[in-house]
Amino acid sequence: ARAAERDLFRSIYGDDDDDWLRADIPILVTHASHDGIDQTIIRADFNSDDLFDVTINIRDVLLAWTNDPADLPLNGTRSIDRQFSLRGRVIWGVLFAVLLLGGVGSWAATAKLSGAVIGVGSVLVDDDIKIVQHPDGGVLRDILVREGDRVIAGELLLRLEDAEIRAEKAILEGQLIELFARRARLMAEVDGLSTVEFPEGFSVSHPNASAIIIGERQLFAGDLSRHRSQHNQLLLQVDQLDQEIHGLRFQRTAIVSEFELAQVELERFRQLAGNNLIETSRVATAERDVIRLQGQMGDLDTSIARAQVRISDVELQILELEGTRQTEAQRNLGLVDAQIAEVEERLSAAVARYARTEIVAPVAGIVNELNVSTIGGVISPAEELVTIVPEGVDLVVEFRVAVNDIDQVHVGQAANLRFVAFNQRTTPEVPGEILRVSAASQQDTQTGERFYLAQVGVQDGERPEQLVPGMPVEVFVETEQQTAIAYFMKPFTDQIARAFREE
Structure with a gap:
């Protein structure tokens, strides 16, 4: 029992020498059995004011020193000289917990957090991309441009066979x-x-x-x-x-x-x-x-x-x-x-x-797509041959808004754009503004998901020079600010509101 007592205090207060057993500190050892488990309770009165209770499973500790729990003394005293007070640690711990909870609670009650509606879209031309078609079709004779070429209005793009x-x-x-x-x-x-x-x-x-x-x-x-x-x-x-x-x-x-x-x-x-x-x-x-x-x-x-x-x-x-x-x-x-x-x-x-056998550019701009490549190939009437991005037009970002989030998106609202194709270390988020929001929802023909279309304009002087139509963009639309506690409590309040509804 003495050895068990020593090991107990060493496990709590460290592996110092036996100098911690200096003062006369009352030790009360009680042997009992609860729910078929033998336990020994050791009570040590360090300051004669508070008792420190330690419960030890007799099979795990005491039996390591004695095979008979009856050998333990039921009562006795021992002089223990402690170098510190447990009460101080408890007080400081409680005070720290109170301050921590109070600070977090104050921050949660007063701090305003901005939410965001997140959408994924792409860059497109504010003025529609010009599509070059041919009303009659024919046999392709010459291809005079490539994708990415800059053309002027009236410049020759393609030539068809004209003998007939x-x-x-x-x-x-x-x-x-x-x-x-x-x-x-x-x-x-x-x-x-x-x-x-x-x-x-x-x-x-x-x-x-x-x-x-x-x-x-x-x-x-x-x-x-x-x-x-x-x-x-x-x-x-x-x-x-x-x-x-x-x-x-x-x-x-x-x-x-x-x-x-x-x-x-x-x-x-x-x-x-x-x-x-x-x-x-x-x-x-x-x-x-x-x-x-x-x-x-x-x-x-x-x-x-x-x-x-x-x-x-x-x-x-x-x-x-x-x-x-x-x-x-x-x-x-x-x-x-x-x-x-x-x-x-x-x-x-x-x-x-x-x-019309000579197909020319309708406007000045950049050749975006060239959909023909075979000399002597047959093109059909109204087939899309070339697409041209007009020069000098604004580029906007079009993205999808979930049906559940449409009430938080409106024209004039601030948004941040993240161009995932760029290096985020050199190209940070670009500020923008909601320009248009579709009046009715649309449905994806492949997934069946319904959504709204919205467009974001990039502010003057903030647009990256490398923007091209079709580039993927992540859009973060800032929503109304709320306190942190409101965010934490919203799931519970929504659940309570639904729980008290009659079926």
Whole structure:
């Protein structure tokens, strides 16, 4: 028991010499059994005020010195001289615990902590990235840029095969030149000109223009010659009829003179017959001559009138010939104008398609994506060929906000951006501001998760120069400040609020 007592105090106060057993300190040893376990209680009164209780399992300590617990004295005293007081340590420990709890409690009750909504997004262009497409598609002939190249507006990016379109364009241009030449010929016919007048520079507007001009002039000359021949024939008929009328009139003049003489002779014969100087038969003969001459004059008048009618008919034919030529030319001119309009429209479309074989940059910027790489490959209509990041536009960060956090995110709110692609030691968090928050939630087609989209703008002068669209970004949106104790108590208050709800 004495050895056990010594080992006990050494385990508590150290392995010093036995000088700690100097003063007379009452020691009370009590042997008892509780729940089938034998225990020995040693009470030491160091300051005669407090008792220090130590409970030792007899099997673990005392039996190491004696095989019979009854050998331990039940009561006794021992002089122990302690160099320090246990009460002081307890007081200092309690005081330290009180100060620690008080300090932590004061900090938790007064300190304001800022929360954050964390989201993951990427850098994108505030003005949408320009997508270069082709409406018709075709066969790729040349690739003139690479990803990362800086281009200006109108700079050539890609070139498509144009042989088929060039052939169609040449055919339509030839048709248009031919129609314009035909139109010039018809205009000359309508205006009654003797030659065809072509626009200045028309002969050099197309390689076949000279041949077309020669053909139209020959056609015009042939038509004009045929027209003039018909016109001259009709004029000749008029001249013949005029001469015929002139002859008839000359004959009538002669017959009129003969008729006058016959009348004079008839009067003389009548006088002579009245005086019975001649036979009456001669009077009858004279009368027959007068009547005959009158009939001849009537025939001549009829012939003259008939010839005049024929002249009128021929003159009408001349007018009809001129009118028919002009009318036919005018009708053909209308058809040619319609054909010109149609061919011009088709040619305009062909020229536009030909121009689209050279794909150019719509804006100045940097080539972001080049989606074609095979010379001779076929591209489909409306296929995305090249994407260009416009030069001088602002870059923003778009990130997803969880549905449960949307009430803590609003426009104008401060946010910190961490660009995970950069070295965090050289590129710290960049301040930003919420610019836009989507009005309705969206759903991820792959995961089915619902979220809101928000955009953060980087403040002027804070944007890293190495930013490129698509770069990943972690966004920390600062929320309302709360005390630490409020953060600690929120899970409990939320649980209590749910616990007292009726089902």
